[in-house]
Amino acid sequence: MRSVSDLFKPTVKKKVSLKDIANKVGVSIALVSYTLNNKEKEGRVGKEMAKKIRQVAKELQYRPNHIAKSLKSGNTQTIGVIVADISNPFFAHIARAIEDVANSKGYTVIFGSSDENIEKSSDLIKVLQDRQVDGFIIAPSEGTEAQIQSLVDSNIPVVIIDRPLPAVPVSAVVTDNYQAVYGAIQHLIDLGNKKIGMLAIDTQLNHMKERMRGYEEVLKNNGIAYDEKWLKKVKYETIKEDVNAAIEELSRSNIAVDAIMFATNTLAINGLRKINQLNLKVPDDLRIICFDESEAFGLFYCPMTYVRQPVQEFGHTAFSMLFEQIENDDTQMKEQMIKSELVVHRSCGAVPKAEI
Amino acid sequence: MRSVSDLFKPTVKKKVSLKDIANKVGVSIALVSYTLNNKEKEGRVGKEMAKKIRQVAKELQYRPNHIAKSLKSGNTQTIGVIVADISNPFFAHIARAIEDVANSKGYTVIFGSSDENIEKSSDLIKVLQDRQVDGFIIAPSEGTEAQIQSLVDSNIPVVIIDRPLPAVPVSAVVTDNYQAVYGAIQHLIDLGNKKIGMLAIDTQLNHMKERMRGYEEVLKNNGIAYDEKWLKKVKYETIKEDVNAAIEELSRSNIAVDAIMFATNTLAINGLRKINQLNLKVPDDLRIICFDESEAFGLFYCPMTYVRQPVQEFGHTAFSMLFEQIENDDTQMKEQMIKSELVVHRSCGAVPKAEI
DNA sequence: TTTGTTTTGTTAAACGATTAAGCATATATT
DNA sequence: AATATATGCTTAATCGTTTAACAAAACAAA
Numbered sequence: 001m002r003s004v005s006d007l008f009k010p011t012v013k014k015k016v017s018l019k020d021i022a023n024k025v026g027v028s029i030a031l032v033s034y035t036l037n038n039k040e041k042e043g044r045v046g047k048e049m050a051k052k053i054r055q056v057a058k059e060l061q062y063r064p065n066h067i068a069k070s071l072k073s074g075n076t077q078t079i080g081v082i083v084a085d086i087s088n089p090f091f092a093h094i095a096r097a098i099e100d101v102a103n104s105k106g107y108t109v110i111f112g113s114s115d116e117n118i119e120k121s122s123d124l125i126k127v128l129q130d131r132q133v134d135g136f137i138i139a140p141s142e143g144t145e146a147q148i149q150s151l152v153d154s155n156i157p158v159v160i161i162d163r164p165l166p167a168v169p170v171s172a173v174v175t176d177n178y179q180a181v182y183g184a185i186q187h188l189i190d191l192g193n194k195k196i197g198m199l200a201i202d203t204q205l206n207h208m209k210e211r212m213r214g215y216e217e218v219l220k221n222n223g224i225a226y227d228e229k230w231l232k233k234v235k236y237e238t239i240k241e242d243v244n245a246a247i248e249e250l251s252r253s254n255i256a257v258d259a260i261m262f263a264t265n266t267l268a269i270n271g272l273r274k275i276n277q278l279n280l281k282v283p284d285d286l287r288i289i290c291f292d293e294s295e296a297f298g299l300f301y302c303p304m305t306y307v308r309q310p311v312q313e314f315g316h317t318a319f320s321m322l323f324e325q326i327e328n329d330d331t332q333m334k335e336q337m338i339k340s341e342l343v344v345h346r347s348c349g350a351v352p353k354a355e356i
Numbered sequence: 357m358r359s360v361s362d363l364f365k366p367t368v369k370k371k372v373s374l375k376d377i378a379n380k381v382g383v384s385i386a387l388v389s390y391t392l393n394n395k396e397k398e399g400r401v402g403k404e405m406a407k408k409i410r411q412v413a414k415e416l417q418y419r420p421n422h423i424a425k426s427l428k429s430g431n432t433q434t435i436g437v438i439v440a441d442i443s444n445p446f447f448a449h450i451a452r453a454i455e456d457v458a459n460s461k462g463y464t465v466i467f468g469s470s471d472e473n474i475e476k477s478s479d480l481i482k483v484l485q486d487r488q489v490d491g492f493i494i495a496p497s498e499g500t501e502a503q504i505q506s507l508v509d510s511n512i513p514v515v516i517i518d519r520p521l522p523a524v525p526v527s528a529v530v531t532d533n534y535q536a537v538y539g540a541i542q543h544l545i546d547l548g549n550k551k552i553g554m555l556a557i558d559t560q561l562n563h564m565k566e567r568m569r570g571y572e573e574v575l576k577n578n579g580i581a582y583d584e585k586w587l588k589k590v591k592y593e594t595i596k597e598d599v600n601a602a603i604e605e606l607s608r609s610n611i612a613v614d615a616i617m618f619a620t621n622t623l624a625i626n627g628l629r630k631i632n633q634l635n636l637k638v639p640d641d642l643r644i645i646c647f648d649e650s651e652a653f654g655l656f657y658c659p660m661t662y663v664r665q666p667v668q669e670f671g672h673t674a675f676s677m678l679f680e681q682i683e684n685d686d687t688q689m690k691e692q693m694i695k696s697e698l699v700v701h702r703s704c705g706a707v708p709k710a711e712i
Numbered sequence: 713t714t715t716g717t718t719t720t721g722t723t724a725a726a727c728g729a730t731t732a733a734g735c736a737t738a739t740a741t742t
Numbered sequence: 743a744a745t746a747t748a749t750g751c752t753t754a755a756t757c758g759t760t761t762a763a764c765a766a767a768a769c770a771a772a
Contacts, residue, residue: 013510017728028752033730042731046750066486067426068728071757076423078487087452089445089651096443099469108483110466112459113452127464130422154369273654295445296652298629373758384722389760398761400720424758427727715772723764734753741746 016060025049025056036062070132078108079322080128082121082138085113090265090292090311091139094161097315098137105323107134116141116203116236125151135322139163142203157325159318163207164335171325173318173336177207180307180340181214181261184289187305187342188259189222191350193287195230197250197257199243199267202233211263211291229255234267243270251280259287259348265294272300283349293343303345313338372416380412381405392418426488435678436484438468438477439495446621446648446667447495450517453671454493461679463490472497472559472592481507491678495519498559513681515674519563520691527681529674529692533563536663536696537570537617540645543661543698544615545578547705549643551586553606553613555599555623558589567619567647585611590623599626607636615643615704621650628656639705649699659701669694 018036022029027049034043035053045053070076081098083091095111102109110133112124121144128136135157140148148168151158160172188196198215201208212231219226232250234242250257262268268290272282280286282302290297290306297304317336325331344350374392378385383405390399391409401409426432437454439447451467458465466489468480477500484492491513496504504524507514516528544552554571557564568587575582588606590598606613618624624646628638636642638658646653646662653660673692681687700706 015728019728029729030731030753031751033728037730039731044748044750049750063482063486065427065488065728067423067432067488068757069730070423071421071427071727071759072729072731074757085452086442086455087445087448089443089448092443092445092448096441096469099442099467103468103483108466108487110464111455113455126419127459130419131464132421132423269651269654276655276657294652295625296650296655298625299632299652299656301632301657371758375758385759386723386761387721389758393760395761400718402720405720421758424727425760427729427757428759428761430727713772715770717768717770719766719768721764721766723762725762726760728757730756732753732755734751736751737749739746739748742744 015065016062017065018062020060021053021056021062024060025053027053032057036064074132075134075326076132077106078110078131078133079319080110080112080124080131080133080136082112082114082124082128082136084116084139084141086111087113088266089294093311094139094315094318097312098319101316101319105319107319107323114141114144118143118147122147129156134326135159137161137318137322140165140205142205155329157322159322159325161314161318163205166206169333171321171331171333171335173314173321173338174207175309175338175340177210178214178217180309180342181211181263181291182218183342184261184291184305184307185215185218186222187344188261188287188289188348189218189224191287191348193259193349194224195227195255195257195259196224197230197232197260198263199232199234199246199260199271200263201239201267202235208263215261227255230257239266240270243267244274247271247274247278251275251278251286257286259289262288262290265290265292268292268304268306269294269296282347287349288347300347302347305345305348306343307340308343309340310338371421372418373421374418376416377409377412377418380416381409383409388413392420430488431490431682432488433462434464434466434487434489435491435493435675436466436468436480436487436489437493438470438480438484440472440497441469442467443469444622445650449667450495450671450674453668454675457672457675461675463679470497470500474499474503478503485512490682491515493517493674493678496521496561498561511685513678515678515681517670517674519561522562525689527677527687527689527691529670529677529694530563531665531694531696533566534570534573536665536698537567537619537647538574539698540647540661540663541571541574541617542578543700544617544643544645544704545574545580547643549615549705550580551583551611551613551615552580553586553588553616554619555588555590555602555616555627556619557595557623558591564619571617583611586613595622596626599623600630603627603630603634607631607634607642613642615645618644618646621646621648624648624660624662625650625652638703643705644703656703658703660703661701662699663696664699665696666694 018029018032022032031045032053035045035050036057040050081095086092086095099109114121121141125147137159139162140160145165145168148165148170152170158170160170164172164174185196200212216226232246234246262271282288290304293306293308374385374388377388387401388409391401391406392413396406442448442451455465470477470480477497481503493515495518496516501521501524504521504526508526514526516526520528520530556568572582588602590602618627638644646660649662649664
């Protein structure tokens with residue numbers, strides 16, 4: 001007997017399956033499957049019957065169960081994307097670009113933030129593997145070479161982005177970090193700056209090491225004696241405090257630099273905040289150049305000169321390369337270079353050509 | 357015979373299943389399943405046998421196939437999160453907060469960006485439903501009431517965030533937008549500002565209407581004649597151009613306002629950029645107050661006064677409420693208010709207490 | 713010796729799809 | 743008339759799990 005309370009119990013609407021359609025039409029499940037997959041030829045479905053099946057499917061508002069499909073087919077049409085922090089605008093924009101292309105190709109994306117942490121990265125990879133993702137796009141954290149290598153060994157499609165791992169034979173979408181910084185600092189030098197500081201993240205990751213190498217080399221090649229006090233390596237975990245300390249040191253009268261390059265977005269935002277607090281005027285008191293764009297630059301009184309990495313292209317290229325690997329299982333590993341460009345505004349001390 | 361090329365063909369390492377373990381140990385699949393799920397009692401697995409099974413599972417590096425589990429159990433331990441744009445820092449931070457709690461509870465999150473577009477929203481919901489997500493957290497776009505209602509009707513767990521839908525009986529995590537703006541503008545008035553402009557998004561969404569209502573009411577209650585030219589509604593799709601035009605108008609000498617409130621993050625960033633370009637000085641020429649925090653404010657020379665919504669709490673509360681619905685299928689709908697606070701700095705013309 | 717209780721398994725159905733293979737019947741070809 | 747081909751639809755296996763139901767042996771109790 002139904003009790004009164006049963007009447008108010010939320011009855012979960014059962015999902016419609018092929019079976020329901022088959023029952024209603026009075027045919028086998030197979031016939032319904034063939035029809036709804038447009039394999040009427042292959043399944044030799046009669047014209048009338050196909051029409052009826054389609055109609056009933058519509059009536060019942062049938063939607064295929066993707067999980068069941070995945071189990072049968074072995075692919076999930078899902079990719080995993082692991083970045084350091086999805087709330088960091090640089091990664092958020094890449095993520096968004098990936099989401100858009102992926103969706104347009106019928107893929108769904110699962111994002112994860114590793115917080116530059118080896119264990120979190122490993123956990124995320126495991127979870128996503130358990131969920132049978134068809135492939136990965138990863139901005140690898142320091143020390144995760146083995147994790148990536150293991151994916152490669154298991155023949156799971158992977159593309160790494162932003163941070164090359166020279167030790168691992170894996171497809172990658174990266175920019176020429178050395179060249180980009182070299183060019184940026186050369187720009188500062190050409191404008192007459194001599195004492196040039198640099199804030200970078202303290203990591204062994206290749207992209208950051210290349211940025212530092214670019215910095216050191218360009219100074220050397222311009223005959224500027226490199227002072228190691230000018231290069232400040234800050235910890236990711238304590239970025240705010242470390243940047244504050246670094247800016248204070250670099251601006252102290254005894255070693256005061258003419259200019260500072262920020263090696264990332266986040267460094268720049270923290271640094272510029274401190275520069276505001278110290279009441280230093282850009283470009284008069286201090287010239288600034290940044291790596292990566294930020295919406296935030298729009299709020300700075302002095303239009304910022306920066307190295308622009310095309311994040312859209314990053315995302316699109318990464319997905320295309322991954323897609324190729326997924327579709328086609330003997331794809332060769334390849335490294336795709338994305339060209340960055342120097343966007344010149346006034347923060348380095350010169351009026352950009354466009355504004356003259 | 358194996359050809360030479362076979363040797364180089366990437367052999368996809370087959371995944372190990374319960375069957376593989378069962379075969380190797382020489383028992384039935386069921387026994388392995390019971391053991392690895394710690395249901396040895398229920399499955400009456402012998403001690404010795406359990407030990408052996410576990411050992412072989414480890415040897416073969418068995419990892420359960422989540423897809424198969426989902427198909428059997430009917431739940432995917434996955435939730436769908438739909439926001440307007442994941443690359444917008446406000447949503448990116450909420451997303452990150454959701455990701456963190458969700459992961460800690462064993463849930464995986466799939467994000468999607470609706471771009472404030474009804475069709476995209478509908479498509480996303482469909483895709484996620486097809487993928488059998490256990491529930492949704494949605495920041496609904498304008499005109500998506502029917503979509504949300506349909507989820508509710510189908511008894512699918514949903515929590516909406518940020519934007520209340522008064523017409524739909526659904527659980528929600530929101531802030532008191534009316535009160536927040538009322539307080540913010542009152543603050544401006546208390547500091548002597550009379551002609552106060554407002555930039556808002558042109559939408560029928562309740563959160564924005566409430567913000568506008570707060571603006572109008574507080575002016576009225578303070579005996580300030582409300583001039584409709586002061587309230588600028590800009591289109592989401594053409595936000596940059598519209599904001600530029602709005603700022604220009606509001607600062608034109610004949611109607612020049614004393615102060616401007618920005619009703620969102622993105623409006624603020626675009627507006628402040630324009631204000632920089634026009635060389636207007638904050639707070640001397642113009643006072644500013646914003647809704648929502650932004651990293652970017654750190655780059656503005658004048659520390660910004662803004663209404664802070666605790667995004668972490670937003671994410672955490674939303675997930676908790678969703679989790680409750682998922683676990684417990686006769687949960688009552690409920691609306692959770694999150695308290696916002698006014699963070700006072702100097703952009704409204706006064707020195708904040710903390711700095712005196 | 714017979715019956716009951718434990719212990720230790722196995723079998724088989726199910727979740728919702730896909731798809732090769734089989735089986736009638738009708739029509740075409742020789 | 744005998745054989746081949748086409749047409750229309752069904753059966754059953756499979757993907758990797760879970761879990762209720764059954765079975766067989768060992769041991770205890772009557």
